[in-house]
Amino acid sequence: MSVIVDNACYEMNDGVLYLNIFENNSIYPSVIYPNKTKEWHLFSQSGNPLMSMLNRSNDLPAIEYSNGDKEWWYYGTRHRVTGPAVIYGNKHYWFKDGNFIKMEINNGL
Incomplete structure (x- = not known):
């Protein structure tokens, strides 16, 4: 079943939305989970979704969790x-x- 989200076409499978045309972009998430967590992937040139890795350019997070947590990935590794x-x-x-490298706790001070 196809679903349109923010002008992008997704296929739904078990409640998870997968970007219909696997493109390497920073605009539309590749995967949207039922809890609204979003992931961006870099796909192989074959377009095979099994040959993908977490990646997002322009200093944008590759994972945006529904609770506001974020992760930056660069070619399949955590990096920023x-x-x-x-x-x-x-x-x-x-x-x-x-x-x-290190962990910091930000107490807002």
């Missing part, structure tokens, strides 16, 4: 240069090329 690669609530985790 300009800030933490993972934000879970007030906990910020820094990764470079998939390697954990």
Whole structure:
């Protein structure tokens, strides 16, 4: 069953929405889960959805959880240069090329 979300066409399978045309872009999420968590993937040139990895360019998160948590992925590894690669609530985790660097707790002070 096809569903239109924000001008993009998705196929629904077990309540999960998959972008109908697997494109490498930062605009439309590749997957939208029933809880509204969104993922962006980079697909192989064959377009095979099984040959994908989490990736989003322009310093945008590759995973946006429905609760506001975010993760930055670059070619299948947690990575971010300009800030933490993972934000879970007030906990910020820094990764470079998939390697954990440090954790900070932001108490808003």
